[in-house]
Amino acid sequence: MTTITFEGPIRGGGAPPCAVLRCSAAAEWVAALATRATGRTETLLCGAHKAQVDGGTPWRWDSAERVFLVGPDRLTAGPTPVDDYRFNVQVGDIDSAVGPAPVVLKLTAGRDEVPAVMMSRETAAALGRALLDIGEPGWRTQR
Numbered sequence: 001m002t003t004i005t006f007e008g009p010i011r012g013g014g015a016p017p018c019a020v021l022r023c024s025a026a027a028e029w030v031a032a033l034a035t036r037a038t039g040r041t042e043t044l045l046c047g048a049h050k051a052q053v054d055g056g057t058p059w060r061w062d063s064a065e066r067v068f069l070v071g072p073d074r075l076t077a078g079p080t081p082v083d084d085y086r087f088n089v090q091v092g093d094i095d096s097a098v099g100p101a102p103v104v105l106k107l108t109a110g111r112d113e114v115p116a117v118m119m120s121r122e123t124a125a126a127l128g129r130a131l132l133d134i135g136e137p138g139w140r141t142q143r
């Protein structure tokens with residue numbers, strides 16, 4: 001969980017551009033991002049993007065690229081952080097390249113549902129085993 005607080009507005013001209021991907025407006029606010037894992041990072045936002053964040057628009061900070069992502073860019077640039085998931089087994093007549101009764105994995109990122117992923121039951125089982133392997137040490141599967 002990343003919290004964001006704003007400091008500003010920045011006075012005077014000559015401010016560097018907003019850190020939102022493809023936004024070239026002058027920055028008006030210092031956005032302080034804080035996570036328990038990485039501590040505090042500062043970036044810059046224009047007035048329009050600060051207003052979007054204040055209005056509840058989902059956002060993400062890409063620390064590797066040092067770019068602020070909102071809107072569709074939040075889900076398409078780099079890995080998408082997932083908050084929740086659900087496995088469903090498709091039943092009935094499904095014309096699928098992944099065999100009968102494929103498994104559909106639905107992922108949720110914030111308020112958005114990420115496009116679902118369909119896989120064979122064998123792939124889903126392997127994914128489940130892989131997830132167990134990266135869980136808590138006490139939950140590791142024996143080989």
Ligand SMILES: [Zn+2]
Pocket residue numbers: 018019020023024025045046047048049
């Ligand atoms: Zn902007």
